[in-house]
Amino acid sequence: MSTSSFSLSQRADEALRDNRFRIILKLLVWLAALYPLTALSTKILFDPLALGANPAETILRSTGDWTLRFLLLTLAITPLRRITSIGGLIRFRRLLGLFAFFYGLVHLGCYIAFDRYFVLSEITADIIKRPFITVGFAALVLMIPLALTSTRAAVMRLGGARWQDLHRLVYVVAILAVLHFWWLVKRDVTEPLIYAAILAALFAYRIIARVKKRSGRGSGFPSVR
Template sequence: MPTTKQISWLKGAVFVAALIPLARMAYLTLTGQLVDPLEFITRGTGDWTLYFLTITLAVTPLRKLSGWNWLIKLRRMVGLYTFFYGFLHFMTFLWFDHFFDLAEMWKDVLKRPFITVGFIAFVLLIPLALTSTNGMIKRLGGKRWQWLHRLIYVIAPLALLHFWWMKAGKHNFAQPILFIAIIGTLLLMRVWWAARKAAQ
């Protein structure tokens, strides 16, 4: 079990490392090294949202399988980075695609299914981010907080569907299939553990 100081250092390292993708996107964009900066930023922020969502879902199975209970101390930060990159992904869509025209954005959301599911997934992330503090856990109570944060099990399939439809346009199914396999496994592990607990 790492010491409190070691965990603090680890949290700091994770915090900085999680910003590297954003720094890279900003650097490549500002230095004019991209053919299509908007496409790159849109795809990049969307991909990293899914990466951090996957890592968030992996924390509990990895903790149970390894016995590294200290991993739970990193889950909140990783989950907030899921929201952070999801927010950047949404803002890229709202800003560069629609120039903050909410009416046009809403038409696009209703018209294009892959945007619809992505938008729903992002909206569902908002209450999870807002209730991520210790104070909100106390206000809601442990059980209600846990039930609310089970929205992640709705968000994950919606995010996968959004990702699938985006890649389907380019006939690129390798990545979506990989993420479906990984996230599907992580969710099935939870179902298995829940079933075993109920049977006891």
């Protein structure tokens, strides 16, 4: 059993190294990632009532949800490639992270337009006075340097270690993003709790791996390229 799953993951890893296969897969990821936005835009333009009585709320919720989901997916790549031994999954991490940033920007844009009607004084007042907006805004601002240094050239320029230090900011971003959702809901925290639990699991995996490594029980993470 273990041999066959090992060979399966090995085969998957090799497939991901095949340029043509990877390009097709990336195209599919692009299409899937853009689907929520396409669906929302189509409804806004042609069938607003399909978005319910409060279309702006639906759009804000949806773009916020997708920001969080892409953030968690990005953070799930490392555990996933350790667990499955499919090292090639790393090639999708940047794409997912950039989509998190993209949906975050759309989310902010919708808030500025629909909720605050472009009134700058109200927007700044919100950012200063309302903790859930403060943390949400901070999360997005902290994603800017990550998005800007997401190119291969930026990794070269910064050097791997410094680049990695900088990109650890994504943990802060994820915590702030979940907090943003948690503080927003009026009373029923079920949904934010689900995101928080997934994030906690992703953190726990990393912490356990690190502790194992320190205590010298093996190398912690199995080494994967």
